[in-house]
Amino acid sequence: MLFHQIKRFLGLFVVVTLIQGCSTSGAVAKKSTGTQFKEVSKEARDAVALKTLQSEPNSAVVFARGACCQSCSIGVRTKVATLSFVDQSRFNKGIQLDAKTQLVTLALKPGERVVPIALKMAVEAAGFTPVDLYQLDGDELKSSSLR
Secondary structure (H helix, E strand, O other): OHHHHHHHHHHHHHHHHHHHHOOOEOOEEEOOOOOEEEOOOHHHHHHHHHHHHHHOOOEEEEEEEOOOOHHHHHHHHHHHOOOOOEOOOOOEOOEEEEOOOOEEEEEEOOOOOOOHHHHHHHHHHOOOEEEEEEEEEOOEEEEEEOO
16 A cells, blocks of 8 residues: 555656646747757748658657657656557657657557547646647648647
């Protein structure tokens, strides 16, 4: 019983620490060094998403507003990596975060497709706001809202 109470406390502590230590406000995000940078434009984010998808076969990218440091990737990973379509043998348990663009790349299992509502719920459960899902349609970047 004590073990479960300690485990619950530590889980809450980590979530609160991540939210307080790396939340975004407006168009500014914190780097893990404590300095700040401007949130990248949608055009810049789209370009990074396209390049990532072209270089990483069987992947999808989600813009997770607020995921702005490597510590954030821990929270995202714990929730998103458990989804049935995520290939945990790639990246770090199937997840890779670009903190500057707040883009999370998911490795997909061969033949699997993203289930948008499941992805949205997992990103929200990690404490972040899922905004857009990026996938390739042939050679074209396809963006769909997760709001």
